[in-house]
Amino acid sequence: MNTAAPATKARTGVSGLDTVLAGGLSQGHVFLLEGNPGAGKTTIALQFLIEGARLGERGLYITLSETEAELRAGAASHGMIIDGDIEVFEVVPPESLLDADQQQSLLYSSDLELGETTREIFAAFERVKPSRVVLDSLSEIRLLAQSSLRYRRQILALKHYFARQGATVLLLDDQTSEMLDKTVHSVVHGVIHLDELAPTYGAERRRLRVTKYRGQAFRGGYHDFTIQTGGVxxxxxxxxxxxxxxxxxxxxxxxxxxxxxxxxxxxERGSSTLILGPAGTGKSTFSFQFLMAAIARGERAAAFIFDEELGLLFTRLRALGMDLEAMRDQGLLHIEQLDAAELSPGEFAHRVCASVDKLGAKTVVIDSINGYQAAMPDENSLILHMHELLQYLNRQGANTFLTVAQHGLVGDMKAPVDVTYLADTVILLRYFEAVGRVRRAVSVIKKRTGHHEDTIREYRIDADGLTIGDPIVGFQGVLRGVPEFVATSAALLPTDSEDGVNS
Incomplete structure (x- = not known):
């Protein structure tokens, strides 16, 4: 899909939103931005006006529910300064309507207020002559109109007036009244809906969806967003x-x-590898072995850690001869620790893609999918997110390494989510008992891109790093964790107290 902005688009100034809107908002049309209070409507509206001011376009913010002082204070909290080409017009009720002695009974006060409000809005527009307008919020006009018919006529009147003036208008609706009223949806040129979700644990999650955009292809579905210092x-x-x-x-x-x-x-370059095994088998060590090999080839790499504290990870791998901290300081490795309770899936995918697009990483480690799953609303979403992310990384020529911790230590073990069919290669790690010791075995059970050994090899992790032995012979049932000795001898790696082949 071509997301380049044509000359007739008004950029929103919101990072990522113009991509969703295929360039921005069509100039000279009226759009609806709806969502519950606190969803981020005002912040997006301010960014819209500030972007216009940056491009030399005058802007007008018409507020019916929030005072000008409150609006400016909220903008200042994001480092936004409302001045110059942006004017704030605060619509206040006529004093006569607030004075009980001057209220009359022949007409409803709402009739007078609606007419007076509309005249004030038009007068402010004629005075400022803006190219961009924000009207905050429609809930006030809906209450003044009282009936659905009158409300629709009022919105149509506003739409036709702004259309004649060639202004791009953003109507805000906080959905505090008549939640199921879709009157404005049928009138406006496009609709952007904001959602705020409150998970059982962790920070709130925000997402948006474009539900309508006349005559324009856009990126459908839900898109995660955050409100940060500086804007949405x-x-x-x-x-x-x-x-x-x-x-x-x-x-x-x-x-x-x-x-x-x-x-x-x-x-193969541009493939994904899943490293599967119970806790403590060395899944992270295997993945970082491939990462260090990539850096040794002169490539950059990225790692996203969900489960382990970075200081502990640096110390542990440094003892194995992998100095990740030095690689990071030299700019060869981008590594960050992620909090699944504070991170949305969309933001995570954005960070991974940025490591490839901007930093040029050719090897990406995600440790682990268990932690990534905690950021997902359900397993189906996890599979879809992983599918798109792996496909993207593969098409960029990046090698991806995923780790999954299985439940249990030996015997019949289950993974919390099955992503084996998504990966091009699956490496299986296992504990097994032999000659009175707990040992570890590695095997490759899947490789789409070529042949692989069907053997099982023992491996050891110590001060010398990762050591892989010869194929294990003489045992049956190693992958189940309870092997049977079926030969007269077996080749195993020597332990600290042994210096030869076990028999």
Whole structure:
């Protein structure tokens, strides 16, 4: 989809929103921005006017429910200054309507207020001659109109007046009255709906959806957004089909000969790898082994950590000969610790894509999917998000490494979510008992991009790093964690007290 902004589009000034709107708001039309109080409508409206002022367009903010002082204070909290080409017009009730002695009974006071309000709005427009207008909010006009018919006629009158003037108008509706009233939806040129969700635990999640945009293709569905200091930031839903690139599909080694043999020579560039196993088997160590090999090749890498504190991770891997902190300080590695309770799926996908687009990372580690799942509303959404994200990374020629911790330690183990079919390669890690010791085994159970060994190899993690042994023979049932000895001898890695082959 082409998201370039034509000359007839008014950019919103909201990061990511113009991508969703295929360039911005069509100039000279009226749009509706709706959502519950606190959803972010006023912040988006201010960004819309400030962007217009930056482009040399005059703006008018008409407020019926919030005082000018409150509006300016809210803008200042985001570092926004309302001056110059932006004027705030506060509509206040006529003093005669507030004075009980001057109220009359032949006409309802709402009839007088609605007419007076409309005249004040038109007078302010004629005085300022703006190119961009914000009207906040429609709930006040709806209450003054009293009937649905009169309300619709009033909105139509406003629409036709602004259309004749060529202004781009943003109507705000806080949905505090007549929640099911869709009168404005049929009148305006486009509708943007804001949602605020409150999970059982963690920060609130915000998302928006364009429900209508006449004569214009737009990016449908829900898009996560946040309100940060400085304004609203929208994270458009990732569509992998929009992103394509060409690259050589060469094989990439892990720098461990035995592991490369197990993988049939290495991993193909632009593929995804899932490392599956119970807690403590070394899933992170395997993934960072591939990451360090990529950095050694002169490539940049990125890592997103959900489960482990970064200081502990640096210390633990430094003892294995992997100095991630030094790689980060040299600008070769982008690594960040994520809080699933505070992060929306859209923002996470945006950060991962930015590491590839802006930093040029060719290896991406996500540790772990268990933590990523906590940021998802349900498992179906997780699968869809992962599918789009992996497809995007693959098409950019990046290698992705995902870790999943299975429930249990030995025997029949289950993963909290099955993403094995999404990955191109699946590496399975297992504990098993042999000769009175707990040992670890690795096998490759899937590889879409070529052949791989069907053997099971023992591995060890110690001060020398990751050591992979020869294929295990003489045992049956290693992957179940309860092997049976079926031969006269078996080749196992020596332990600290052994210096040869176990038999």
């Amino acid at each position: 930031v929208v994270f458009p839903r990732l569509v992998a089909a929009e992103h394509r690139s060409s690259y050589a599909r060469d094989q990439l080694p892990s720098d461990i000969a035995e592991l490369d043999l197990l993988l049939g020579g290495g991993l």
